[in-house]
Each structure stands twice: as structure tokens, then as C-alpha cells.
Amino acid sequence: MDPSLTPREIIERQVAAHEAATRADYERVGEMTLQERANMIDIVCRVAASQVAWRRQMGYESAKMPRWPESTWDLLKRYAPNGQL
Numbered sequence: 001m002d003p004s005l006t007p008r009e010i011i012e013r014q015v016a017a018h019e020a021a022t023r024a025d026y027e028r029v030g031e032m033t034l035q036e037r038a039n040m041i042d043i044v045c046r047v048a049a050s051q052v053a054w055r056r057q058m059g060y061e062s063a064k065m066p067r068w069p070e071s072t073w074d075l076l077k078r079y080a081p082n083g084q085l
Helices: 007-030 034-057 070-079
Strands: none
């Protein structure tokens, strides 16, 4: 890193780099097929479930998740009334 940069310039560069990486991630997801996206979601859910199981085995409390917003519940009631999408 350039020692002549001020702390503000360093932070601005770090923020810009983070935003560029985030945009690149969104673009990659946008190029995926629906099946590829579904597979990615499935993998993420499996990893999350294994982490919860690991925490329970180790005696840790489960993380307390905030309740989903009402708009999400309304959407689920409308499009998945029987628990199926």
C-alpha cells in the first residue's frame, strides 16, 4: 500500500474495491441459469443446516433469527399455500 495515502483515501479505495467485487458477484449470478441458481441455493441451505447441527452437537445455542417480514409471509401464503412452490 502506498504510504503517502491518507487514512480516508485508504478507506475510500477499500470501499471501492468491495463495491466492485459485489458488482462482479451479482453479474456472475445474473449469468447463471435458473437450475444453477437453484443448485447454489440448495448448497447454501445444506451448509447452513450442517452448521446448525454442528452447533447443537457442540452444545451451543441455536442462533436466534428475526421473524421474516409480513410481506414474505403474505407472498408464501399466496404462492405456496400448501408448502410447495
